[in-house]
Amino acid sequence: MxxxxxxxxxxxxxxxxxxxxxxxxxxxxxxxxxxxxxxxxxxxxxxxxxxxxxxxxxxxxxxxxxxxxxxxxxxxxxxxxxxxxxxxxxxxxxxxxxxxxxxxxxxxxxxxxxxxxxxxxxxxxxxxxxxxxxxxxxxxxxxxxxxxxxxxxxxxxxxxxxxxxxxxxxxxxxxxxxxxxxxxxxxxxxxxxKFSSIMAVMVALSSLLVIVFIIIVLYMLRFKKYKQAGSHSNSFRLTNGRADDTELQSVPLLARSPSTNRKYPPLPVDKLEEEMNRRMADDNKLFREEFNALPVCPIQASCDAASKEENKEKNRYVNILPCKHAYTRATRVHLTSLEGVPDSDYINASYINGYQEKNKFIAAQGPKEETVNDFWRMIWEQNTATIVMVTNLKERKECKCAQYWPDQGCWTYGNIRVSVEDMMVLVDYTIRKFCIQQVGDVSGKKPQRLVTQFHFTSWPDFGVPFTPIGMLKFLKKVKNCNPQYAGPIVVHCSAGVGRTGTFIVIDAMLDMMGAERKVDVFGFVTRIRAQRCQMVQTDMQYVFIFQALLEHYLYGDTELEVTSLESHLNKLYAPLPGAGCGGMEAEFKKLTSIKIQNDKMRTGNLPANMKKNRVLQIIPYEFNRVIIPVKRGEENTDYINASFIDGYRQKDSYMACQGPLQHTIEDFWRMIWEWRSCSIVMLTELEERGQEKCAQYWSSDGVMVCGDMSIELKREEESESYTVRDLLVTNNRENKARAVRQFHFHGWPEVGIPSDGKGMINIIAAVQKQQQQSGNHPITVHCSAGAGRTGTFCALSTVLERVKAEGILDVFQTVKSLRLQRPHMVQTLEQYEFCYKVVQEYIDAFSDYANFK
Known part of the structure; x- marks a missing residue:
């Protein structure tokens, strides 16, 4: 034996x-x-x-x-x-x-x-x-x-x-x-x-059983936690030095090659809408499954350089590192080493391919205070002309990115001098132009370079943008402005994976859509994750990519140069073959097909608030409704039928509201006071065709008292198409007063639209001048229901401001954006056509476009 x-x-x-x-x-x-x-x-x-x-x-x-x-x-x-x-x-x-x-x-x-x-x-x-x-x-x-x-x-x-x-x-x-x-x-x-040996064996076996039991329990607990994570099993959060952009869970590393998964093959563009609806059913169930099937990060990834002690402080998040993978070439960006400085070639950035274009992008983390000099060194060495920033400096009171540029003048970062040349602030993004130059050149022959930063500011602290319209405009601007001779486009958010990956994927898939009439989101995300782990970080970002692609496929590029407006109008007035209508009507039908989200009007549909609505079909959405202070001891007193509306240069530029009812006048003035609105645009008469359209919320003489508010008429002046009233609004409880100016437009007939656009152009100019003097607080705009004429005014004000700034107009997307923010904005085909007419009149008023550029 x-x-x-x-x-x-x-x-x-x-x-x-x-x-x-x-x-x-x-x-x-x-x-x-x-x-x-x-x-x-x-x-x-x-x-x-x-x-x-x-x-x-x-x-x-x-x-x-x-x-x-x-x-x-x-x-x-x-x-x-x-x-x-x-x-x-x-x-x-x-x-x-x-x-x-x-x-x-x-x-x-x-x-x-x-x-x-x-x-x-x-x-x-x-x-x-x-x-x-x-x-x-x-x-x-x-x-x-x-x-x-x-x-x-x-x-x-x-x-x-x-x-x-x-x-x-x-x-x-x-x-x-x-x-x-x-x-x-x-x-x-x-x-x-011996008996002791037998006991030893029994103890060993018992210990083994206990260990196996503990392992099983721990596995079941972890599996339960992983299952509860649901859609976030492939997404994660970057907090306190750990990974996070929106929702972070601890996720396993998957060893999977970047080959395309045939379960999610490329999708023809004509099937995009159908597939979107199918995958978004049951709370995006199929989209979550598809996202969770993506490889997180190859297990063979080697992050030796990033893990060195000298480089740890250069990483914003310890689990978002540029790595080298077993089946791909090294994608880490290498800087030129500084003499006497060990590991000075390291920066947390990775080369990323575009659609059929190698190393089109560099995906980088948001610079830290310790790495700003390295960031500008990378911009110089890579011959980069375009920086795309997809984060704000602070979000949720957390620092997401160090400010690596001067507000004005110039500043030197390491051996790179950066000077601010120009800046344009728009509603969704800011454009900054820098002049950069290497310092220390005695001869002064070192060339200067122009670098443009496109800073997208409309990404919310949680989730994704409400609509992809702003992102598509932003991306188009980046494409048009990046020079052909330039090096890779540097894209960064905070970690350099979530929003950064989303931007890169949309860009690549738009190119693929144009070249092949299909998109391969799953395959492309898989491939770029082999270049930098966790690109496209959450299932919400993954769905947002599809929403942007569908938006582009359904509506296309509707921006126009001002010089091409006349020819475009000729096309819109011409009948469409086989459509039974003209181009203008077909374009407006696309707008009316936008679904009204009745399930997102909860507060306005409460029984206590129903009587505060003039028209039951026009109720503000929850996400942008104007909230007023609650009255002491009274419930449901924070509601008023009004919505915040974005303008051309800033968010919440307007408060679009219905004409006050007799019992909501006090709420109207509480709204004006709370949100410090100094300009009111009234686009209706008090009565039209024998029906009340708006209660008179000011006094013709003397003082009107509305709860804690007192309103006194100080001055009234008649203009060609509108009346200007200067009002003094006093909060008796706070013992404070403010000046408010009302612009009452009389040029809108009871039926139809104004005969020309001159009156509308004049009142828009007057309101904008008032805003410059009083500060950029929301402009209160109302007609009767707060949709048709109100939407037309907001659309024209936004379009004309862009025409002056950029020489570009996009009536369709402007109205579409308004309708997503408040139901029935620009209510009729006549009003939609009127927007085009007013813009054409505005352009024709100038013989030389340069006069108003």
Whole structure:
């Protein structure tokens, strides 16, 4: 009976034949298939009287190629076995399954014998038949023999009934089920175990069971947590130096090559809307599944440079690092090393491919105070002309990015001088132009370069932008302004993966849509994640990409140069073949197809607030409704039928509201006071066609008192198409007063639209002048319901301001954006057509466009 252990494995065998009386040990040395300078390692097995587990160690002789048989005596009642000559062992190989394989040895002879090994040759040869080890030795014998022989013997003995894997160490316990023992499973141990040994085994087994139980419990708890994460299982948050852009969970690394998953193949653009609706059903269930199927990051990723002690402070988040992957070339951006500064070539930035354009982008983290100099060094060395910033400096009171540019004048960062040349602030983004130059050049011949930064400011602290319209405008501006000769476009947010990845994917898929009439979002995200881990960070960002692509596919590019407006109008007035209507009507029908989200009007539909609505179909959405202070001791007093509306240069430029009802006049003035509105535009008469359109919310003479507010008319002046009233509004509770100017437009007839656009152009100019004097607080605009004429005024004011600033107009997208913010803005086809007419009149009023550019 022999006790064999292989790395902790115990093998016990009882032969069916009678054991010999004289113990002997036969050892074998394996033949070599190739010339060698030393013998192959052998398995050394030790057993003892009180051993519960044997120890197996590889024995590598260093002097002679022949292994001397080793027998070490262990104190036992029986004498130690004498040494015997060694025999050649069969060669050991490893199969793909991880099991040791060998040439088949002959069946052991029941009579103990000694065998000699064949001498090793210099040429490869098949192993000779080797004799097997004798398993009849008494306990306490240390044997050297080949494991495959035991393995062979193990599975040829008729007494073997089962093999049990225990203690994670491959422990084999064999027991007999022969007829001579009555089929009773007797454990065959190599020697008689003492009670302490048995207890040790039992304790070990008990410990193993406890460990297995704990592992199972921990696994179940982790699985439950992972499952609860739901759509965020492939997304994560960057907080306190850990990963996070919107929703961070700890996620496993997946080893998956960037090959396209055929479950999510490229999608033809004509199927895009249908697939969007299907995948967005059931709260974006299919989109979440698709996003979670993306590879997070290849497990073979190597981040040696980023993990160096000298570079740790240069990383904003410890788990967002530029890495090198097993199946891609290194994508980390390398800076030119500074003399005497170790690891000065490192910056947390990665090259990212565009659509069929290698290294079109550099995805970088938002610069830290410690890395601003490195950032500008990268801009210079990479010959970058365009920087795309997709984060604000602070969000949720957390620093997301250091300000790496001067507000005005110039500043030197390392050896790069940065001067501010120009800045334009718009509603969704800001454009800054910098002039950069290397310093330290005595000759003064170092060239200057122009770098343009496009800073997208409309990404909310949580989630994604409400509509992709602003992002598409922003992206188009970036494309048009980036010079052909320039190096990679540097794109960064905070971590350089979530919003950065979203921008890059939209850009690439728009290019693919134009070239192939299909998009492959899943495949492209998979590929760029091989260049930088976690690109496109959340399922919301993933869905937003599809929304942007669908927006572009359905509506296209509707921006116009002012010089092409006349020809465009001719097309709109011409009938469309097979459509049964003109281009203008077809364009407006697209606007009316936008669904009104009635489920997002909860507050306005409360029973206590229904009586405050003049028209039940026009109720503000929750996300942008104007909230007024609650009256003390009264519930549901924070509601008024008014919505914040974005303008051309800033958000919440307007408060679009209905004409006050008699019982909502006080709420109207509380809104004016709370939001510090200094300009009111009234686009209706108090009564039209015998019906009240608006309650008179000011006094013709004297003072009107509305709760805590007092309104006094100070001055009234008539103009050609509108009346200007200067009002003094006093908050009696706070004992403060403010001046408010009302512009009452009379040029809108009771039916239809104004006969020309002159009056509207004049009142818009007057209101904008007033705003410059009083400050950029919201302009209050109302008609009767706060939609048709109100929407037309807001649309024209926004479009004309852009025409003056950029020489570009986009009536369609402007009105579409308004309708997404408040139902039925620009209510009729006549009003929509009137917007185009007014813009055309405005342009025609100038013989030279440069006069108003």
């Amino acid at each position: 022999t006790h064999l252990s292989l790395s902790g494995a115990v093998l016990t065998i009882k032969p069916t034949h009678s054991p010999p009386t004289s113990p002997s040990v036969v050892t074998q040395t394996p033949p070599s298939s190739t010339p060698s300078t030393g013998p192959s390692p052998e398995i050394v097995v030790t057993t003892g009287l009180n051993d519960s587990v044997g120890v197996v160690t590889p024995e590598v002789p260093t002097a002679t190629p022949v292994v001397t048989p080793l027998i070490l005596p262990v104190p036992t009642k029986a004498p130690a076995a004498p040494p015997t000559p060694s025999a050649e062992s069969p060669s050991l190989t490893t199969l793909k399954t991880g099991v040791l394989a060998t040439t088949e040895p002959p069946t052991p002879d029941p009579t103990p014998t000694q065998s000699t090994s064949e001498p090793e040759t210099d040429t490869p040869s098949a192993p000779a038949d080797a004799t097997t080890a004798d398993f009849s030795k008494p306990p306490g014998t240390i044997c050297i023999f080949s494991f495959p022989n035991v393995y062979k013997e193990l599975f040829t003995l008729s007494s073997v009934c089962s093999v049990i894997l225990m203690d994670c160490c491959c422990v084999f316990l064999l027991f007999s089920c022969n007829e001579d023992d009555g089929g009773q499973g007797k454990f065959l141990l190599p020697f008689s175990l």
